[in-house]
Structure formats: C-alpha cells, structure tokens
Amino acid sequence: MLNVNETTYDVPADVVDAIGKEVRLAAVQLNRYPDREFSVLREKLAEYLNRDLVSESEPATLTAENIWAANGSNEIMQHILQAFAGPGRSVLSFPPTYSMYPLYARGTYSEYIAGTRAADFTQSPADVAAQIREHRPNVVILCSPNNPTGTALSLETVEAAYAAAEESDTMVVVDEAYGEFRQSGTGSALALLPGRERLIVSRTMSKAFALAGGRLGYLAAAPEVTDAMRLVRLPYHLSAVTQATAIAALDHSATLMANVERIKDQRDRIVRTLEQMGLRPAPSDANFVFFGGLTDEKAAWQHLLEDGILVRDVGIPGHLRVTAGTEAETSDFLASLQRFITSATA
Ligand SMILES: *Cc1c(COP(=O)(O)O)cnc(C)c1O
Numbered sequence: 001m002l003n004v005n006e007t008t009y010d011v012p013a014d015v016v017d018a019i020g021k022e023v024r025l026a027a028v029q030l031n032r033y034p035d036r037e038f039s040v041l042r043e044k045l046a047e048y049l050n051r052d053l054v055s056e057s058e059p060a061t062l063t064a065e066n067i068w069a070a071n072g073s074n075e076i077m078q079h080i081l082q083a084f085a086g087p088g089r090s091v092l093s094f095p096p097t098y099s100m101y102p103l104y105a106r107g108t109y110s111e112y113i114a115g116t117r118a119a120d121f122t123q124s125p126a127d128v129a130a131q132i133r134e135h136r137p138n139v140v141i142l143c144s145p146n147n148p149t150g151t152a153l154s155l156e157t158v159e160a161a162y163a164a165a166e167e168s169d170t171m172v173v174v175d176e177a178y179g180e181f182r183q184s185g186t187g188s189a190l191a192l193l194p195g196r197e198r199l200i201v202s203r204t205m206s207k208a209f210a211l212a213g214g215r216l217g218y219l220a221a222a223p224e225v226t227d228a229m230r231l232v233r234l235p236y237h238l239s240a241v242t243q244a245t246a247i248a249a250l251d252h253s254a255t256l257m258a259n260v261e262r263i264k265d266q267r268d269r270i271v272r273t274l275e276q277m278g279l280r281p282a283p284s285d286a287n288f289v290f291f292g293g294l295t296d297e298k299a300a301w302q303h304l305l306e307d308g309i310l311v312r313d314v315g316i317p318g319h320l321r322v323t324a325g326t327e328a329e330t331s332d333f334l335a336s337l338q339r340f341i342t343s344a345t346a
Pocket of ligand 1: 005071072073074075098143147175177203204205206207212216217
C-alpha cells in the first residue's frame with residue numbers, strides 16, 4: 001500500500017514496548033479524567049520542535065505555551081477554523097492540495113475559496129500574496145510540502161503570504177505534516193514564528209513518527225493562538241491513552257527519525273529512477289513522489305495494482321503519486337512501472 005503516505009515500516013519493537021509501558025501506567029488512572037492541559041505532552045512537543053529549529057541554527061524559543069495538540073491534524077485544523085473562520089468567514093487554499101481543506105471549511109460552515117497555482121503546481125511569493133490581497137480571507141492554508149505534489153514552499157513565499165495577510169488580519173496556517181522529510185536546505189516555517197502572532201505551523205505524528213493510528217496532531221503558534229484553541233475544544237479532548245502513546249513515541253524520536261532518513265533515501269531514489277525512465281517527478285520534500293509524463297495514468301495505476309502495488313491517482317491527467325516505502329517496496333514499484341513503460345512503448 002503506497003497510496004496514503006503512511007510510514008510503511010512497522011513501529012520499531014522498542015517503541016512498541018515503551019508505548020505499552022506508558023499506556024499501562026495511564027491505565028491505572030483511567031478512572032480519572034485526563035490532564036486537560038496535557039502539560040507533559042506539550043513540553044515534550046516544544047522540546048522536539050526546538051531540536052528541529054536548533055538543527056537550522058535558529059534560536060530554540062518554543063515553550064509549552066506555544067503548543068496545542070488534538071486528535072490528528074484533522075482536529076487541529078477543525079479547531080483553527082472553529083476559532084478563526086466559521087459562518088460569514090472564509091478560508092483560502094490552493095488546489096491541487098490536501099483534499100480535506102474544503103471539507104474542514106464545510107464542516108465549520110466557512111466559505112471555501114479555491115486559489116490557483118502555476119501550471120507546474122508551484123507557488124511564487126508574488127502570486128500567493130496577490131491572491132491573499134484579492135480575497136482577504138479570514139484564514140489561508142499553505143501546505144508545505146504540498147500534498148499531492150510533494151514540493152515545499154520557500155520561506156520567502158511564507159513571509160510574503162504573511163505580509164499580505166497582515167493587511168486583512170488573516171490567520172496564516174502552514175500545514176507541515178511532512179516537515180521531517182524536507183530536503184536539507186529547505187526551511188521550516190517554525191523559524192518564522194517569532195514576532196508573527198498570526199502564523200500557525202501545523203505538524204502531525206501520523207507520518208514521520210509512524211503513528212497514524214495514534215491520532216496526534218499539534219501546532220506551534222503564539223500563546224494567544226493556543227488560548228483561542230481552549231475556547232473551541234471539547235472538554236478532555238485528548239484521552240490519557242493518546243497522551244501516553246504520544247509521550248512514549250516522542251521519547252523515542254531518535255529511533256523513529258532513523259526510519260525517516262531511510263525513507264528519504266528511497267524517495268530520492270524514486271525521483272532519480274523516474275527521471276531515467278523519461279517521466280517527470282516533481283521535486284519532493286515529502287515521503288511521496290508526484291510524477292507526470294504518463295500517457296495513460298489510469299492504465300499505469302491498473303498495471304501496478306495487478307502487481308499488488310496500490311498508488312494514488314490524484315485525478316490530474318498524466319500524473320500519479322506514490323509513497324516512498326521500504327527499499328524492497330520501492331524496488332517492486334520501480335520494476336513494475338518500468339515493465340509498464342516498456343510494454344506501452346513496445
Ligand atoms: C496526512 C496529512 C495530514 C495528517 O492528518 P492527521 O489527521 O494528523 O493524520 C495532514 N495534512 C496533510 C497535508 C496530510 O497529507
């Protein structure tokens with residue numbers, strides 16, 4: 001299954017053990033409501049993000065006050081739109097992008113505005129800023145790296161978006177669900193947080209932490225933003241079991257990030273090999289690769305499926321999206337696609 005950008009490695013055994021121990025401890029107190037402020041988890045998330053910032057030689061400035069968490073970034077986005085969008089208010093994002101954004105808008109009775117991208121699906125600072133100035137939305141969602149195209153935004157683009165957004169009091173959300181997979185040299189919008197109180201960076205443990213089933217998304221922003229989240233969350237929205245699971249995984253982030261490096265290697269291998277096949281992969285900062293150059297993407301998708309490989313047809317003619325899996329999964333995918341290309345041109 002290379003279609004929904006999960007980590008295809010199982011959770012490593014020592015992390016499974018640690019989660020088991022932490023959840024067992026939590027079980028003793030399950031007669032009580034959980035810590036509604038999830039203080040330990042917020043501290044650990046701040047520490048984790050600060051390490052990310054330090055690796056970019058930026059000052060490590062985040063504290064628990066900057067962090068909010070919820071049941072997946074799905075709920076994070078819902079909280080953001082409940083607080084800052086809603087009836088009579090609008091949300092702008094830039095398709096092709098994460099297909100859930102219009103649904104979050106609909107679910108909060110917000111107006112959804114579909115912005116546009118360049119023909120190669122990239123976004124320039126000037127174009128993003130112009131569209132924000134034109135629509136003056138209450139919330140703009142930037143997805144970096146973008147799903148399904150895989151390419152990250154330059155920090156100049158985020159800065160330009162923010163400067164335009166300030167003129168209309170627009171909240172700027174950067175969805176960095178795949179942030180850990182970015183190429184060295186690609187910056188995180190976390191570095192832009194100081195002094196920008198309308199900027200929100202959303203992250204998740206679903207991808208890099210191999211914890212899609214654990215349901216833990218989080219954001220970093222000004223303390224005033226996390227305070228606004230307290231107004232819209234349901235009481236005790238993060239269960240004690242969820243908190244325990246996430247804390248144990250964060251304590252083992254080094255083990256989990258080793259798999260991230262392996263996946264990045266396979267991602268880069270996919271891009272190189274697809275280029276050699278004469279296809280057109282987009283530059284990827286994610287754990288998946290979006291590629292064009294197919295004359296019949298539906299036939300390619302079907303051919304891969306018959307070889308037992310499920311990839312994503314994202315509805316863009318000539319293109320498919322594939323998740324970077326283990327080395328063996330990647331080899332199977334590349335071999336199957338090569339057979340398809342050979343038979344199609346034979
Ligand atoms: C996978 C993904 C998420 C993750 O959502 P969760 O609810 O945290 O599992 C968020 N944003 C994008 C763009 C994604 O592709």
